[in-house]
Amino acid sequence: MFAKATWRVSAAVMLSRVLGLGREMMFAGLFGGSRWMDCFYLAFRVPNLLRDLFAEGALSQAFVTTFSKKVKSDGPENAWVLANRMMTLAAVFMSVVTLVGIFAAPWIVDLLTLLSRSEATKADYDPAEISLMVEMVRVMYPFIALVSLSALVMGMLNARDVFGMPALASCFFNIGSMAGGAAIGYWMDPSWGPRSLVGFSWGVVIGGVAQLVCQFPALRAVGYRFVADFRWNDSGVKQILKLMGPAVIAASVTQVNVAVNSMFAYGVGEGAVSWLTWAFRLMQLPIGVFGVAVATVTLPALSRAAINGVGEDFAPTLAKGLKMVMFLVFPATVGLVVLAGPIISLIYERGDFTVADRLATVGALQAYGYGLLFYAGLKVLQPAFYAIDKRWFPMMASIMALFVNAGCNYVFVFVFKWGHESLALTTSIVASLNFMFLYAAMTRYAGDVGTKSLVVAFFKIGVATAVMAVVCYFGNRMFFGDLAGMGFLMKALLVVGLVGVAAGAYFVAALALKVDEVGEMVAMLRKRLGR
Numbered sequence: 001m002f003a004k005a006t007w008r009v010s011a012a013v014m015l016s017r018v019l020g021l022g023r024e025m026m027f028a029g030l031f032g033g034s035r036w037m038d039c040f041y042l043a044f045r046v047p048n049l050l051r052d053l054f055a056e057g058a059l060s061q062a063f064v065t066t067f068s069k070k071v072k073s074d075g076p077e078n079a080w081v082l083a084n085r086m087m088t089l090a091a092v093f094m095s096v097v098t099l100v101g102i103f104a105a106p107w108i109v110d111l112l113t114l115l116s117r118s119e120a121t122k123a124d125y126d127p128a129e130i131s132l133m134v135e136m137v138r139v140m141y142p143f144i145a146l147v148s149l150s151a152l153v154m155g156m157l158n159a160r161d162v163f164g165m166p167a168l169a170s171c172f173f174n175i176g177s178m179a180g181g182a183a184i185g186y187w188m189d190p191s192w193g194p195r196s197l198v199g200f201s202w203g204v205v206i207g208g209v210a211q212l213v214c215q216f217p218a219l220r221a222v223g224y225r226f227v228a229d230f231r232w233n234d235s236g237v238k239q240i241l242k243l244m245g246p247a248v249i250a251a252s253v254t255q256v257n258v259a260v261n262s263m264f265a266y267g268v269g270e271g272a273v274s275w276l277t278w279a280f281r282l283m284q285l286p287i288g289v290f291g292v293a294v295a296t297v298t299l300p301a302l303s304r305a306a307i308n309g310v311g312e313d314f315a316p317t318l319a320k321g322l323k324m325v326m327f328l329v330f331p332a333t334v335g336l337v338v339l340a341g342p343i344i345s346l347i348y349e350r351g352d353f354t355v356a357d358r359l360a361t362v363g364a365l366q367a368y369g370y371g372l373l374f375y376a377g378l379k380v381l382q383p384a385f386y387a388i389d390k391r392w393f394p395m396m397a398s399i400m401a402l403f404v405n406a407g408c409n410y411v412f413v414f415v416f417k418w419g420h421e422s423l424a425l426t427t428s429i430v431a432s433l434n435f436m437f438l439y440a441a442m443t444r445y446a447g448d449v450g451t452k453s454l455v456v457a458f459f460k461i462g463v464a465t466a467v468m469a470v471v472c473y474f475g476n477r478m479f480f481g482d483l484a485g486m487g488f489l490m491k492a493l494l495v496v497g498l499v500g501v502a503a504g505a506y507f508v509a510a511l512a513l514k515v516d517e518v519g520e521m522v523a524m525l526r527k528r529l530g531r
Contacts, residue, residue, distance in 0.1 A: 012163075012164055012167030012168045012171070013167050013170070015168070015171050016167070016168065016170035016171045016173075016174060017284065017285045019170075019171055019174035019175060019178070020170070020174050020281060020284075021281060021282070021285070021347055022174070022178065023174055023177060023178050024277075024278055024281050024347075024348070025347055025348060025350075026178065026182070027040075027200075028274075028278065028347075028348040028350075028351070028352075028353040028357070029348075029350050029351030029352065029353060030192050030196075030351060030352070031192070031197075031352060032274075032351065032352025032353050032354065032357060033270070033271030033274045033275060033352075033353070033354070033356075033357040033360070034270070034271070034274070034352070035126075035129060035270050035271075036129070036132070036193075036194045036197060037197075037273075037274045038270065038271065038272070038273040038274055039129050039132050039133045039136070039194075039197070040136060040197045040200065040201070041262065041273050041274060041277045042112050042113075042133060042262055042263075042273055043109070043112075043132075043133045043136035043137045043140065043201070044136075044140060044201075044204065045112065045262050046101070046108055046112070046137055046140075046141075047101075047137075047140045047141055047143045047144050047204070059090065059148060059151050059152065059155075059240075059244060060151040060152075060154065060155050061243070061382075061383045061386055062239075062240045062241075062243035062244045062386060063086060063151075063152055063155040063156075063240055064155040064158055064159055064300060064303065064383075065243060065303045065383070065386045065387055066082070066236055066239050066240045066243065067079055067082065067083065067155060067156065067159045067236075068159045068300045068303040068304055069303055069304070070082055070236055071159060071160070072304055076160075076223060079159075080223070080224055080225075081229070082234065082236040082237065083152070083156050083224065084226060084227050084228070084229040085229045085230075085231060085232055085234055085236070085237050086152055086237060086240060087149065087152055087226060088228050088229050088230055088232075089232050089237065090148050090149055090152055091145070091149060094144055094145035094148045094149075095145055097144060097145070098141050098142050098144055098145045101137070101138075101141040101144070102138045102141050105134045105135075105137040105138045105141070106134050108137055109130055109133045109134050109137060110130075112133070112262075112263055113130065113133075113263075128194075132194055132197070132198070135198055135201075136197065136198060136201040139198060139201040139202055139204075139205065140201045140204045140205065142205050142208070143204050143205050143207075143208040146205070146208030146209055146211070146212050147208055147211065147212075149212055150169060150208070150211045150212040150215065153166070153212065153215045153216075153219055154166040154169065154215065156219060156222070156224060157215065157218055157219060157222065158300055159300050160222045161300070162218055162222060163297065165214070165215055165217075165218040166215060166218075168214070169211045169212075169214055169215050170211060172207070172210040172211050172213075172214040173207035173208065173210060173211040174207065175207070175210065176203065176206045176207035176208075176209065176210035176211070177200070177203040177204050177206060177207030178203065178207075179203075179206075180202065180203040180206030180207065181199055181200035181201075181202065181203020181204070181206070181207075182199075182200070182203070183199070184198075184199035184200075184202045184203060185197065185198075185199025185200050185203070186199070187199065243386050243389075243391055245391075246391040246392055246394065246395035260402075260405060260406060260409065261276060261405075261409065261423040261424075261426065261427065262276065262277075264409045264413050264423055265420050265423055268413060268419060268420050268423075269420075271357065271360065272360075272419075272420040272423075274357075275357065275360040275361045275363075275364050275420055276364050276420055276423060276424060278344070278348060278361045278364075279344075279361050279362075279364035279365035279367075279368055279424060280364075280368065280424075282336060282343065282344070282347075282365055283336070283365065283368040283369070283372055283375075285332075285336075286328070286329050286332035286333060286336070286372065286376065287329070287372065287375060287376045287379065290324075290325060290328035290329050290332065290376065294321050294324045294325050294328070294379070294380055295321070295379040295380045295383060297321075298317060298318070298320075298321035298380055298383075298384075301313075301317050302314060302317055302318060302383070302384050302387040303387045305317055305387075314387075314388070314446060315446050315447060315448065315449045315450060316450070318380070318381075318384050318442070318446065318449050318450075319449050319450030319453060319454060321380040322377060322380055322381070322449075322454060323450075323453070323454060323457045323516070323517065324517060325373075325376050325377050325379070325380055326373065326377075326454070326457060326458060326461055327457070327461055327510075327515060327517040327518075328517075329372065329373050329376040329377075330373055330461050330462070330465050331461075331464070331465045331468050331503075331506045332372075333369050333372040333373055334369075334465050334468065334469045334472070335468065335469075335472055335499065335502060335503075336365060336369055336372075337365070337366050337369040338469055338472040338473055338476060339472050339475075339476055339495070339498070339499070340362045340365045340366055340369075341358070341362050341476070341480060341483060342476065342479075342480045342483060342491065342494070342495050342498075343495060344358050344361050344362055344365065345358050345480075345483040345484075345486075345491065346488070346491050346492055346495050348361065349483070349484075350488070355484050358483070360420065363419075363420075363421040363424075364420060364421055364423075364424045365424075366421075367421045367422070367424035367425040367427075367428060368424045368427060368428060369428070370425065370428035370429075370432075371427060371428025371429065371430070371431035371432045372428070372431075374428075374431045374432040374434070374435040374436075375427075375428075375431040375435075377435050377439075378431060378434060378435050378438070381435065381438050381439060381442065382394045382438065384442060384446075385438070385441075385442070388445060388446065390441075390445055393438060393441045394438060397434050397437045397438050397441075398434070400433075400434075400437070401430045401433065401434045404426075404429065404430055404433060405426055405427070405430045408422075408425075408426040408429060408430075409422075409423060409426050412425070412426065457515065457516070460510070460513040460514070460515050461510065461515060463509065463513060464506050464507075464509035464510040464513055464515065465506065467505050467506065467509040468502045468503070468505050468506035468509070471498075471501060471502045471505045472498065472502050475498040475501070475502070476498075479494045479498065480494070
């Protein structure tokens with residue numbers, strides 16, 4: 001059941017990430033690594049950051065943990081009452097946050113561009129860029145309220161073991177933001193100048209509406225009916241808010257760090273924000289497809305296993321989730337790093353996206369790769385602390401991570417004068433330290449979480465990944481010597497073919513090494529084919 005649900009969510013999230021890449025390809029082709037594109041990405045950082053703070057990070061984790069326990073202890077009817085109270089509270093609170101953000105947009109943009117105006121960077125900024133960013137921040141701010149409600153709906157469905165449609169919801173966001181943004185952008189500026197980016201800002205809001213509304217049929221099918229309920233003096237609501245306090249800091253540390261990185265990058269030079277954003281989008285592919293998928297399936301199970309303390313199923317469930325992440329993300333990470341050049345060239349290199357943009361994005365992606373496995377592991381490990389009501393540890397780790405991130409960025413950029421790649425490297429360092437701290441803390445509270453089996457799995461998966469890396473390395477040298485002169489179709493065939501051969505080599509090696517997860521996959525396929 002665990003593996004089956006994970007693969008189902010992975011497939012849905014894969015489609016969403018592919019559509020997200022399509023959106024970034026459109027941006028790269030239309031605007032390249034321009035200063036105007038930097039402005040759009042920087043403006044989107046604020047609603048995107050608050051989305052993780054109040055929605056898909058803290059609110060989602062706290063709600064799923066409490067709601068799952070409520071269903072098991074008091075039954076679905078009482079859980080739906082709690083859901084109505086949280087939906088009403090989220091709608092009211094996030095509407096207020098949206099209004100404050102719209103009015104405070106000039107000050108928000110001043111904060112985002114503070115580093116670019118410092119004496120340390122000596123970077124110039126155009127008042128027209130600032131004005132455009134203020135307008136885009138105001139347009140995109142309602143996205144926060146929409147995605148908060150969407151996260152609650154997603155949490156309800158996941159807690160009722162419905163994973164497919166919530167995972168597909170992001171696909172509707174990407175489709176809505178691309179189609180709506182392109183239509184409005186072209187209407188505002190047919191030459192695809194800076195004004196068209198305001199149209200894409202409206203596309204973000206359209207995508208948010210689509211992401212929320214597409215889940216309503218599935219929610220109705222599991223028995224939920226919305227009734228506004230302002231009785232917030234409820235033990236369940238208090239528990240969710242109690243969990244959210246530390247989670248607001250802990251669950252979103254990477255997005256906070258990415259936002260800080262963008263502030264530094266805006267002062268590094270033109271294109272830096274875009275290069276980091278495009279690389280981060282590719283980094284998010286294995287995290288979203290595999291890390292988030294495993295975490296989505298694992299969290300309700302962990303919550304049910306921790307109703308009366310740490311149950312006997314808790315540690316095995318957590319260990320299984322971490323091994324599944326390792327099995328899926330480790331080879332994906334190595335493949336992205338070794339084949340960074342061909343992959344980025346295939347996805348982005350057209351229109352205004354130049355060879356220089358490709359090389360700069362490759363450097364950022366490879367730096368992100370050092371911490372990708374740890375970052376994916378955090379998606380499973382962090383929520384486990386909320387399931388056992390030890391929410392303060394992730395918060396403490398995140399506070400330390402914020403200081404490490406800011407300190408490393410300052411030293412790398414202002415002291416060593418390193419480029420944008422150093423900002424991606426900082427993200428990797430922070431994710432690695434954060435994971436190791438939390439894993440050590442979890443062993444203290446949950447006892448042995450299968451460290452020995454994790455080490456054995458890491459060794460086996462590492463050997464299989466090394467086999468795959470050799471295939472990728474020699475394939476890269478053999479086929480991709482002249483990326484700029486290679487046609488799109490040939491490049492696509494070679495990249496897809498090489499990735500397929502490399503993935504086959506990995507699975508054969510993993511099967512020979514008797515990696516458990518491969519055995520589960522084979523058994524699941526045999527069962528399906530035997531029907």
